[in-house]
Amino acid sequence: MTDHGSGAPGRLRRRLAPEAHRSNALHPGAWWVWAIGLGTAASRTTNPLLIGLLIGVAGYVVAARRTSAPWAKSYGAFVKLGLMVIAIRLVFATVLGSPIPGTHTVVTLPEVPLPDWAKGVRIGGRVTAEGLVFALYDGIRLAGLLICVGAANALASPARLLKSLPGALYEVGVAVVVAMTFAPNLITDVQRLRAARRLRGRHDKGVRGLLQVGLPVLEGALERSVALAAAMDARGFGRTAPVPAGVRRATAVLTLGGLMGVCVGTYGLLTAQGAAYGLPVLAVGLAAALAGLRLGGRRSVRTRYRPDPWGVRAWLVAGSGVAVAGLTIRAASADPAALHPGVVPLTAPALPLWPAAAVLLGLLPAFVAPTPREAVAPGGPERAPAPEATPADPHEPALARTRSPAAWRSAPSTRPEDTPPDAPVTPAPPEETS
Numbered sequence: 001m002t003d004h005g006s007g008a009p010g011r012l013r014r015r016l017a018p019e020a021h022r023s024n025a026l027h028p029g030a031w032w033v034w035a036i037g038l039g040t041a042a043s044r045t046t047n048p049l050l051i052g053l054l055i056g057v058a059g060y061v062v063a064a065r066r067t068s069a070p071w072a073k074s075y076g077a078f079v080k081l082g083l084m085v086i087a088i089r090l091v092f093a094t095v096l097g098s099p100i101p102g103t104h105t106v107v108t109l110p111e112v113p114l115p116d117w118a119k120g121v122r123i124g125g126r127v128t129a130e131g132l133v134f135a136l137y138d139g140i141r142l143a144g145l146l147i148c149v150g151a152a153n154a155l156a157s158p159a160r161l162l163k164s165l166p167g168a169l170y171e172v173g174v175a176v177v178v179a180m181t182f183a184p185n186l187i188t189d190v191q192r193l194r195a196a197r198r199l200r201g202r203h204d205k206g207v208r209g210l211l212q213v214g215l216p217v218l219e220g221a222l223e224r225s226v227a228l229a230a231a232m233d234a235r236g237f238g239r240t241a242p243v244p245a246g247v248r249r250a251t252a253v254l255t256l257g258g259l260m261g262v263c264v265g266t267y268g269l270l271t272a273q274g275a276a277y278g279l280p281v282l283a284v285g286l287a288a289a290l291a292g293l294r295l296g297g298r299r300s301v302r303t304r305y306r307p308d309p310w311g312v313r314a315w316l317v318a319g320s321g322v323a324v325a326g327l328t329i330r331a332a333s334a335d336p337a338a339l340h341p342g343v344v345p346l347t348a349p350a351l352p353l354w355p356a357a358a359v360l361l362g363l364l365p366a367f368v369a370p371t372p373r374e375a376v377a378p379g380g381p382e383r384a385p386a387p388e389a390t391p392a393d394p395h396e397p398a399l400a401r402t403r404s405p406a407a408w409r410s411a412p413s414t415r416p417e418d419t420p421p422d423a424p425v426t427p428a429p430p431e432e433t434s
Contacts, residue, residue: 019371026369028156029164030314034061035152037321038362040269041328042144045339046137049351050359051144054324057362058151064366066154067373071184073191078150082143089139094127098135100343102128134343153184164308178228185224189217247295254292261285269329313368320364327358 018024035058042054059075066072094109109124162174193213194204203209262285268278331354332339338352 019373024311024313024370025160025308026317027164027308027310027314028158028161030310030317031156031365032152032161033318034321034362034365035148035155037318037323037325038151039145039148040325041359042141042148044328044332045355046141047339047341047349047352048137048140049349050339050355051140053351053356053359054144054362055147057359058148060363061366062151062154065369065372069157070188071158072154073187074184075147075150075154077187078146078153081150082146085143085146086136086139089135089142090132093131093135095123097122097125098128098131100128100131100134102130102344104129104346106132130343130346133346137341137343160308174232182221186217186221189220193217251292251295254288254295256292258285258287258289258292262289313370316368317365320361324358324362327361328355331355331358 038054038058042051045051059079062075066075106127106129108126111122111124114121114123190213193216194209197204197209197213202212204213261281265278265280265282265285268276268281328339331352335352338350339355341347341349
């Protein structure tokens with residue numbers, strides 16, 4: 001019997017977010033554009049409530065759309081790294097002091113006398129609540145940036161991202177992808193070795209457990225590096241096609257100049273003082289870099305098999321991140337006090353309405369991006385489901401079911417359906433009765 005009441009919402013959900021497969025898998029670059037947009041928004045505010053909302057949006061999208069691939073498990077490590085950054089920032093503000101003057105003294109530490117050439121630097125002394133709150137806001141902002149990068153790491157496949165790069169950036173892309181996959185592989189190795197030690201009844205915590213796990217992890221990393229080097233050498237990594245010298249010079253000038261323009265423009269967008277020149281310089285840098293990459297692609301002899309399409313869903317995902325960044329930058333220019341709560345005097349931060357609504361646009365990928373399958377291969381968006389276990393054949397003897405795979409390959413078949421039609425039929429021996 002069909003439930004028509006629940007069927008319509010189910011069809012709507014499948015239409016908005018179908019199951020991911022090879023033909024409709026989201027482009028990995030869209031995830032990075034979305035995450036960079038959220039990170040840009042986090043860098044333009046020190047309001048802890050707004051940054052917490054950004055982190056919540058990123059975490060919800062990761063929980064809804066990440067796969068079971070090894071790199072998808074790195075998001076938790078980035079969250080822990082963000083918490084560590086906040087703790088380190090507070091420790092530095094406590095020990096080395098803060099440039100923010102304050103009147104509410106929390107504790108007074110013994111101050112170390114320093115020579116005259118170290119004026120402006122102090123160790124110890126008076127620790128104020130204003131300085132600690134300022135350090136807390138600054139650490140939360142940096143933690144938000146790290147968590148947004150972790151979201152892109154957990155959602156975008158590094159192998160597919162490498163395949164989508166232009167031919168001129170293939171060698172650089174390989175190095176970046178190897179560096180990006182180092183942390184997920186390291187986390188996977190540590191989890192696997194700790195689980196093995198727990199199954200053997202050994203301690204997996206503390207300094208001793210860390211030392212005994214570290215050596216196998218290092219050995220596994222060396223084995224992966226040697227295997228990667230052999231695979232790159234077997235595939236002819238680094239081969240280039242001959243091009244004229246003028247094309248090479250033009251490629252180098254356009255690419256380097258364009259990338260410098262992109263860096264300067266991005267810095268201008270991330271800082272309040274460079275908002276006037278950031279966008280024009282970024283546009284010119286992007287145009288020059290794209291022209292250089294176009295010319296540099298002539299040297300690449302690499303072919304691309306089944307490139308990932310940039311479809312409507314990729315535009316929606318990338319556009320949501322760009323919209324969050326643009327609206328937050330606009331709000332920071334219109335009402336800077338709402339996005340940067342004051343610490344002198346101490347005031348409780350308030351959640352601004354319109355910037356918070358703009359941040360919620362970042363939830364769009366959780367509803368329009370294709371839904372991942374339960375089992376995902378490390379090199380692609382899908383993996384064929386494992387075959388179901390077949391029940392034991394009653395015609396097989398009990399001891400025959402315990403044979404090894406090699407014995408099964410060498411032994412003749414005893415199933416009736418595998419017996420040739422012209423084979424002589426051997427009657428079964430009579431059962432013994434007690």
